[in-house]
Amino acid sequence: MRPSLDTVFAALADPTRRAILSMLLEDDMAVTDVADPFDMSLAAISKHLGILAAAGLISQEKRGRVKWCKLEPDALREASVWMQGFGQFEPVHLDAFERFLAQELDAPADPAA
Amino acid sequence: MRPSLDTVFAALADPTRRAILSMLLEDDMAVTDVADPFDMSLAAISKHLGILAAAGLISQEKRGRVKWCKLEPDALREASVWMQGFGQFEPVHLDAFERFLAQELDAPADPAA
């Protein structure tokens, strides 16, 4: 299930989740350790991690009874590249971008079916 | 008030709003014209435009009775910079963009299951 831009951007829209990503930038972490600095229940953090994983922004691997969380920057890369299309700040493949544009316009309010 | 990453990412999380941004990439547009391709009430589009404006992603200028919407790509820069922090990867990678394109075109209506 490849994550969509919808889920990626939605995942990034929450400050708690962005903070988690920042933490994971340093190193892989167990769920409990991720939750530690937050004033929030473990269950809530677990949900946040689930959302990040669903967006493809992290991966989770269970070793023993500990679930390790690992940053997966690839999903970010795609979103980043999408954004670059709007800036004149970086060179971009206009032809490819325009194909993408056309596709977006064909199905504007994608019913997420 | 400078828009936060929260509002920018939240604004980008909606496919209708991303489609609107794509449209504005081509040219400035009036609200009614923006709404035209969407199967959605004008009021709804007006709200979407308000959200995009609040996020700083577009600006709106009223001339006569027509309100013109203009893309403001600078707002994306901050978010883009934030995201770059997660890549040890280079600023823009066309390979990545093309992979993204291929995926997007392969399965346009992501089930988001």
Added chain:
DNA sequence: TCCATATTCAACCTTCAGGTTGACCAACGG
């Protein structure tokens, strides 16, 4: 075997996002 640890599940609550509709206001063209 028994208890503690790690994590999720299920049910629930509250807030907000995204949509509708209909009334409303402003500006233009006779």
Added chain:
DNA sequence: CCGTTGGTCAACCTGAAGGTTGAATATGGA
């Protein structure tokens, strides 16, 4: 003036997001 067009406002509905709590499900260690 007057009707039409462009756009917003206000009230409302529905569903989902983000949080809580408490029970449930491994796994590890003694």
